[in-house]
Amino acid sequence: MPGIRRSTGCSLCIKRRLKCDEKRPACERCQKYGVECAGYRELYTQCDGYPEPGDAERCQFLVSEGSGEKASPQWLINQINSGPAFESEQDLRYFRIFCQEIATTISGPFKSSLWGRLIPQISETVPFIRHAVIAIGVLSKISIKAISHEATAADERDGCSQRSRHQYALQQYGKALNGMRKAIEVGEHDLRTAMIACLLAFLFETLQGRQGPASAIATSGLGLFQDYISGYSNRSEKLPSPSYCALEDDLIQAVTSLDLHVASFLDQRPLAIHQRVIDDTAEAIFRMPSKFADLVEARNYLQMIMRRNFHFKSKAQILGKAVELAGVREESTWTETAEFGAGKVPFSRLKDPSSEIQAACQEYTSDIYRWLDAASNIFDSVADSDLSSRLIVTLLKIQVNLNIITLAGITFTTERAFDMHHSEFRAITELSASIYPQLVSSSQNSGFYSFDIGILPAIAIVGTQCRDRAIRDEAIKLLHSSPYREGVWDGEAAGAISAWVRMIEEEEHEPGEHYIPESRRIFFTGADVDLYHTRAKLYATQRKGPRGEDLVFREGLIRW
Structure with a gap:
């Protein structure tokens, strides 16, 4: 059925349901509010035409509820070409790279229509989203090392160096940021657009190795x-159903992943925020079904448990006086880095894990085992299923072991206590090795980048806290094997940091010695990670003395 012509106004006025004066080349209403007019085109209201972004009521025809299927990149390009006013062929080329390469691989084995449908559609009428998409398309073709060091001779001969591409990406990103500010100033933004802008800005900053600004944007x-x-809770109103629109559900899933990145990495949020997340997830986790209906439900519950656990970790670090185990350090002169304050690194030790903290860890660990029981039927059913489902199951198993070790570590006051989790360390390493090549291969088109947390935090915990030499060596080898990244987590950086821990702990070992005594083991208390310049300052503590009462502070500067 052919589409029905709806209006000849500019795209922004139609989206905002405002009367447009239809002045050319830009309408006066857009100029009055200081926003970039998106231009004029024919819009269609029927399902075989191109949908209006922002109309949640009409989202369902795009993706059937819960399917999360990815869009056909060529279909997207054919539709987009008739809409956004690209300023150059170069803009269009990198927009296509986002749609055809990044959007189809960035979510890994997890199906999501966010990157391939919703974001390109919204870029139709929101110029700053379009500029951000173009910037990410450019950046996906640049390596961090290439833009932070001198360009290669081959790049210069081609007349298009990595550095010049980076400048072009920064120009597009600057336009995106300016557009975001103007939209905020004139009130031309909504929560949906704001969260998509946040996700894209986070993606851009992590792609160029600026983990500190990325974490701040996400926060x-x-x-x-x-x-x-x-706001809904305070008004006692019912929240819209997460399945109200499949696209909206994917956006909420991405926001959940964003929170996991912050909570597992550089979390500067106050205690009240952590407690609110713990409280908000308590009832849902308590009422977790005894058997999950499908893999999607299993993953959603595990992500909820992980969010609760990592927010609890941050809460425990504050209440457990982790800062008192750190030494004095000079103020950093580096800028725009991931600077972890004393006692605020991802896996800090507590000076005083109270009985309340220990009880909570036991309760939360039991939730993980309840989840395993509920997921057992799903794990069995996908044994002979498609590759994507098997990858997801393996990722979930890795994350289960990561959470078990993380919760246990909150209560430990000695490093040798980690030895009892030898089986979890081995499981993480073996499972990660079994899927690492597939994860790396599938992420090549997105700059070896995956948005969701997968295996890197788990392999990093093996590299820094497992003292079985064979297992730790294999984990570090895995981290060094490719430039793979998951959001703020960088495999090469994690490998270099783990190698530094290994060097410190094994610097006095005797030939044939396998056991590392407590006095040689270290734990991190602070760090300043500069991924853009591939360097980090590391701060750690060793417990010495008969009862570990004497603290020795170690620090180092590493490059990779």
Whole structure:
């Protein structure tokens, strides 16, 4: 059935349902509010035409509820070509790279329509989203080392160096940021657009190795989303169903992943925020079904448990006086880095894990085993299933072991206590090795980058806290094997940091010696990681003395 012509106004006025004066080349209403006019085109209201982004009521025809199927890249390009006003062929080329390469691989084995459908559609009428998409398309073709060091002679001969591409990406990103600011100033933004802008900015910053700014952007966006949720709670109104629209569900899933990145990495949020997440997830986790209906439900519950656990970890680090185990350090002169304050690194030790903290860890660990029981039927059913489902099951098993070790580590006051988790360390390493080549291969088109947390935090915990030499060596070898990244987590950086721990702990070992005594083991208390310049300052502590009462502080500067 052919589409029905709806209006000849500019795209932004139609989206905002405002009367457009239809002045050319830009309408006066857009100029009045200081926003970039998106131009004029024919819009269609029927399902075989191109949908209006922002109309949640019409989302369902795009993807059947819960399917999360990816869009056909060529279909997207054919539709997009008739809409956004690209400023150059170069803009269009990198927009296509995003749609055809990044959007189809960035979510890994997890199906999501966010990157391939919703974001390109919204870029139709929101110029700053379009500029961010173009910037990411450019950046996906650049390596961090290439833009932070001198360009190669081959690049210069081609007349298009990595550095010049990086400048072009920064120009597009600058346009995106300016557009975001103007939209905020004139009130031309909604939660959906704001969260997509946050996700794209986070993606851009992590792609260029600026983990500190990326974490700050994510924290800001998550605060906005939490305020929205709290607004409904305060008014005693029912929240829209997560399955209200499949696209909206994928956006919420991405926001959940964003929170996991912050909570597992560089979390500067106050205690009240951590407690709110713990409280908000308590009832749902308590009522977790005894058997999951499918793999999607199993993953959603594990992500909820992980969010609760990592927020609890941050809470415990504050209440457990982790800062008191750190030495004095000079103020850093580096800028725009991931600077972890004393006692705030991902896996800090507590000076005083109270009985309340220990009891909570036991309770939360039991939730993980309840989840394993509920997922057992799903694990059995996908044994002979498609590759994507088997990958997801393996990732979930890795994350289960990561959570078990993380919760146990919160209660430990000695490093040798980690030896009892030898089986979890081995499971993480073996499972990760079994899928690592597939994860790396499938992420090549997105700059060896995956948005969701997968295996890197788990392999990093093996590299820094497992003292079985064979297992740790294999984990570090895995981290060094490719430039693979998951959000703020970088495999090469994690490998270099783990290798530094190994060097410190084994610097006095005797030939044939396998056991590392407590006095030689270290734990991190702080760090300043500069991924852009491939360097890090590391701060750690050793317990010495008969009862580990004497603290020795170690620090080092590493490059990779």
